[in-house]
Amino acid sequence: QLRDRRRSSCANCAPKFVCKRPPTPSPRHPTPIATTTTYLFKNHSCRSIIAMRRALHRGSLAVSAAAAPRPRPQPLLLHGDVAASVGAIAASAGSSAASSTPALVASFCGTFIQRRHFGITDGPFRHIKPRPIREAILSKKKHFNEVLVMADGRKLMETAQEVLSKPEGTFPTAFWEVLAKRSIQSMHLLNPWELAMLARAFDKHNVELPPRLDVYLPILHQVETQKELPGLAILVLMEVLPRRVAQNQANIPDFLRTLGRRSANVMYELSAAHAIRILEALSLANIKDVALCSRVARKVGVQLEVPGALSLQDISAAASSFAHQGHRDLDLLKNIAESTGAICESLGRSEATTQAAQNVHDALLKLGIDEIPSSLTSALASAQPA
Numbered sequence: 001q002l003r004d005r006r007r008s009s010c011a012n013c014a015p016k017f018v019c020k021r022p023p024t025p026s027p028r029h030p031t032p033i034a035t036t037t038t039y040l041f042k043n044h045s046c047r048s049i050i051a052m053r054r055a056l057h058r059g060s061l062a063v064s065a066a067a068a069p070r071p072r073p074q075p076l077l078l079h080g081d082v083a084a085s086v087g088a089i090a091a092s093a094g095s096s097a098a099s100s101t102p103a104l105v106a107s108f109c110g111t112f113i114q115r116r117h118f119g120i121t122d123g124p125f126r127h128i129k130p131r132p133i134r135e136a137i138l139s140k141k142k143h144f145n146e147v148l149v150m151a152d153g154r155k156l157m158e159t160a161q162e163v164l165s166k167p168e169g170t171f172p173t174a175f176w177e178v179l180a181k182r183s184i185q186s187m188h189l190l191n192p193w194e195l196a197m198l199a200r201a202f203d204k205h206n207v208e209l210p211p212r213l214d215v216y217l218p219i220l221h222q223v224e225t226q227k228e229l230p231g232l233a234i235l236v237l238m239e240v241l242p243r244r245v246a247q248n249q250a251n252i253p254d255f256l257r258t259l260g261r262r263s264a265n266v267m268y269e270l271s272a273a274h275a276i277r278i279l280e281a282l283s284l285a286n287i288k289d290v291a292l293c294s295r296v297a298r299k300v301g302v303q304l305e306v307p308g309a310l311s312l313q314d315i316s317a318a319a320s321s322f323a324h325q326g327h328r329d330l331d332l333l334k335n336i337a338e339s340t341g342a343i344c345e346s347l348g349r350s351e352a353t354t355q356a357a358q359n360v361h362d363a364l365l366k367l368g369i370d371e372i373p374s375s376l377t378s379a380l381a382s383a384q385p386a
Contacts, residue, residue: 148178153189156182160194160201167204176202180213187218192229195219196236203240216244220255231269234259238281253285260289267295272303272310276318283324293325297332304335312343316356323363333364334373341375353379 145152148159159179163171183198190198199219209215220241223229229237238259242252260282267275275296282289300318303309310318319336322329340360344353357379364372 148175148182151182151186153186153194156186156190157194157197160197163201164197164204171205176205176207176209177213180207180209180215183215184213184218187222190222192223192226192233192237195222196233196240199240199244200236203244216241217249220245220250224255224258229259229262229266231263231266231274234263234266235270235274235278238263238278242281242285253287256282256285257287257289260287260292264289264292264295267299270299272296272299273314275299276314276321279321279325280317283321286324288325290325290327293322293327297322297327297329301329301332301335304332304339310339312340312347312353312356315340315343316359319360319363323366326367328367328369330369333367333369334371336360337364337373337376341373341377341379344379345375 145155148155151159156179163169180202187195199216202215219237223237223241238256242256245252260278263270263275263278270278279289279293279296282292296318300310304315315336319333319340322333337360340357344357347353357376361372361376361380
């Protein structure tokens, strides 16, 4: 009963424990030991205090070695208040116990007041794996963005660049489906140049996919929302999208006309050959842009003075585009005809040179220019069969 009362009154052990309930006399314990006793202890339970009180009451000044538990290492010394409390308990128990208080304190210290070392069933070390396994797990980093089905913008561009670097390579249909699906989902994250790369990658390999995986129309809609377009992106988009997007899906002439106006603002980013290709794309769509044509003409006129700056195909395309646009600059057209004749004479007779010279001649006739330079006429005469 005394043990039960002590447990009920001392259920929560603390470094400072005050027991103010006086013990009730019983047949086994007829004399109360102390009405109010203060115990200062560390790392031992109320059961040890109750055992000490019983030992004092029976007059036992030392705990039997057989009953005593195995002493644990690192015993703790009793605080002075604890020693005084033990002396008070011994005085209330009797003179024999009071005379042997040092022995009682030593016995109690060696038996109960010791540092406890024990394991627990839960804690931070429970979830820590052994070091080799832990290092193996930590070394396997999960980069989900490196998987194409969960790729980010950087991974998409790396994949597009790899596809463009292998124009003759063959990729499975599943690869193109995953790339198209992820590209459509990430279309709003791509800038104009990345959109142009993506369109060129699918166009280069002539990929045939279902309409739900068509990437060209989402690219067109995304380009229309862009505030700034670089010159090279405009060039690629004007070459790819008119061929890949159906006329009933979008207004292609308005789209090309808008790109043509915006390319005039970034003409400094384009070379003469690139500017000619943009003007040619507008001419193939029967779109006339006078401002753009005049800027391209000035750029071509400057480059004609540099030997080897423009190829024969570029000069021929420039003459045809100027004829479509109705740009009748006599000095520029004369320089184009003379350059074409000189290049054809240096390259010799071939199908490519003959076709280029014929295109320039037709462009001059379309613009109403009758004075054909002799170099161009000789190149056409040498090309004709005898």
